[in-house]
Amino acid sequence: MSTSRRTVLAATAAAGLAATTLGTATQAQASSRPSHTPSKEYFGTLDDGTKVYVWTVANGGTRLQVLSYGGIIHRLETADRHGRRANVALGFDNLADYVAKSPYFGGLIGRYGNRIAGGKFTLDGTTYQLPLNDTTTSLHGGTKGFDKVPWNVAPYTKGSETGLVLTRTSPDGEMGYPGNLKVKVTYALTARGEWRIDYEATTDKATVVNLTNHTYYNLSGEGTGSIYDHTLELAASRYTPVNSALIPTGELAKVAGTPFDFRRTKVIGADIRKANQQLLYGKGIDHNWALDKGITQTPEYALTLSDPASGRVMKIHTTEPGLQFYSGNFLDGTLVGTSGHIYRQGDALCLETQHFPDSPNQSNFPSTVLRPGQTYRTTTLHTFSTR
Ligand code: BGC
Numbered sequence: 106m107s108t109s110r111r112t113v114l115a116a117t118a119a120a121g122l123a124a125t126t127l128g129t130a131t132q133a134q135a136s137s138r139p140s141h142t143p144s145k146e147y148f149g150t151l152d153d154g155t156k157v158y159v160w161t162v163a164n165g166g167t168r169l170q171v172l173s174y175g176g177i178i179h180r181l182e183t184a185d186r187h188g189r190r191a192n193v194a195l196g197f198d199n200l201a202d203y204v205a206k207s208p209y210f211g212g213l214i215g216r217y218g219n220r221i222a223g224g225k226f227t228l229d230g231t232t233y234q235l236p237l238n239d240t241t242t243s244l245h246g247g248t249k250g251f252d253k254v255p256w257n258v259a260p261y262t263k264g265s266e267t268g269l270v271l272t273r274t275s276p277d278g279e280m281g282y283p284g285n286l287k288v289k290v291t292y293a294l295t296a297r298g299e300w301r302i303d304y305e306a307t308t309d310k311a312t313v314v315n316l317t318n319h320t321y322y323n324l325s326g327e328g329t330g331s332i333y334d335h336t337l338e339l340a341a342s343r344y345t346p347v348n349s350a351l352i353p354t355g356e357l358a359k360v361a362g363t364p365f366d367f368r369r370t371k372v373i374g375a376d377i378r379k380a381n382q383q384l385l386y387g388k389g390i391d392h393n394w395a396l397d398k399g400i401t402q403t404p405e406y407a408l409t410l411s412d413p414a415s416g417r418v419m420k421i422h423t424t425e426p427g428l429q430f431y432s433g434n435f436l437d438g439t440l441v442g443t444s445g446h447i448y449r450q451g452d453a454l455c456l457e458t459q460h461f462p463d464s465p466n467q468s469n470f471p472s473t474v475l476r477p478g479q480t481y482r483t484t485t486l487h488t489f490s491t492r
Contacts, residue, residue: 137264137265138262138265143162143260145173145260146159148172148173149174151255152204162260163294165296165297166298166489167294167299168180168181169300171269171271172203174253174255175203175212175253176271176290177196181194181320183419191327192444194320197440198444198445209319211320213251214252215250215288216251216280216313217246217315218315219315219317219429219462219463220244220351220352221242221466223237224243224281226465228283228311235247235280236248239351246280247281251288251316254273259272266294268301274287274288275288277309282312282313284475285309286306286314288304288306288316289306290302290316299486299487299489300486305481307481314473315460320456321454321455322419322456323452324410324419334374335412335454336413337408339367339428340368340398340407341360341368341394342359342395343395344365345470346392347383347387347391352462353461353470364383365383365390370411374451377390387432388434390431390454399471400426404422405423406420407423407458418489419487419489422485423458423483425460426461426471427458427459427460429456429457430454431454433448433452433454436448436451458483
């Protein structure tokens with residue numbers, strides 16, 4: 106068998122089709138297209154009359170539901186070790202709660218993921234003031250970030266991959282940030298059921314950009330309780346300690362000998378109650394790790410999250426240098442989630458691939474400046490399997 110024919114059959118088998126029923130390579134190629142094309146349904150209407158849709162994308166055993174409001178990952182369904190599918194992402198079952206109460210569930214975060222000290226930065230001699238929405242800091246793009254605005258959504262299918270392209274131009278001065286920023290975010294599902302996010306942005310004035318996704322994962326299933334029994338391996342020898350406002354001190358501290366050492370697979374709850382000043386500041390884990398691989402042109406290994414109960418395993422590869430691991434510390438029993446269960450502290454965790462928080466004010470961190478003529482491009486790949 107030729108290599109190309111083997112590749113076609115492998116892709117076809119991965120797409121869940123019986124290779125034995127295929128005659129020629131041409132037939133195989135045609136059949137390797139996803140069996141499902143993205144579809145949309147009405148989800149709700151915003152106060153200004155904008156209709157919001159929920160899009161469904163499925164491929165290779167993974168099913169994703171995305172809102173046209175905030176680019177929100179509404180549901181993410183994967184199979185457990187027995188092949189049973191469950192939604193592993195926290196959310197709400199209605200638009201009103203997403204608008205009024207969401208702690209960024211599943212949101213597309215921009216223009217700047219995580220905190221900027223004093224909501225202020227200086228670029229090329231001009232100081233920009235952003236809205237303060239988290240004590241003395243500007244968090245996740247300000248009071249009305251990318252997770253709280255409507256996006257244009259276009260479905261696509263390309264070869265064996267299918268997904269959604271979200272676009273929006275953030276106007277000059279929106280939330281205090283300079284430049285008209287043209288943003289394009291692709292949510293792709295591959296034939297193997299991998300979920301890939303490609304971020305792209307261009308600007309007409311120098312600005313800062315740090316886009317990420319804020320999905321809250323619970324691999325046992327949304328609404329099933331705590332993630333403290335999940336295990337995590339994180340390929341990072343250093344992290345960025347914070348002050349009491351959760352702004353990095355600027356130090357790239359070694360994780361060795363601290364609760365932040367996940368270089369070898371560790372149960373998430375193992376050290377979370379250790380009397381450690383950093384854990385007190387975050388009310389648990391709410392920190393950025395400097396991934397050992399640094400910035401890369403193509404996605405490289407960052408972490409493995411695993412749930413012994415369901416057998417679900419998620420790996421993340423990314424081009425980004427940082428990872429904000431947030432252990433759901435501020436979930437306080439006041440929100441009712443998608444399946445009608447109350448969310449409590451530690452019921453999910455976020456794994457936000459990004460540049461480091463407060464980079465615009467920290468000259469020793471990798472730069473988040475984007476200038477006219479440059480294209481911001483980052484990619485994060487989530488792969489799902491079971492053990
Ligand atoms: C931040 C947390 C914050 C959470 C959502 C995380 O990315 O680091 O401090 O509470 O997002 O609200």
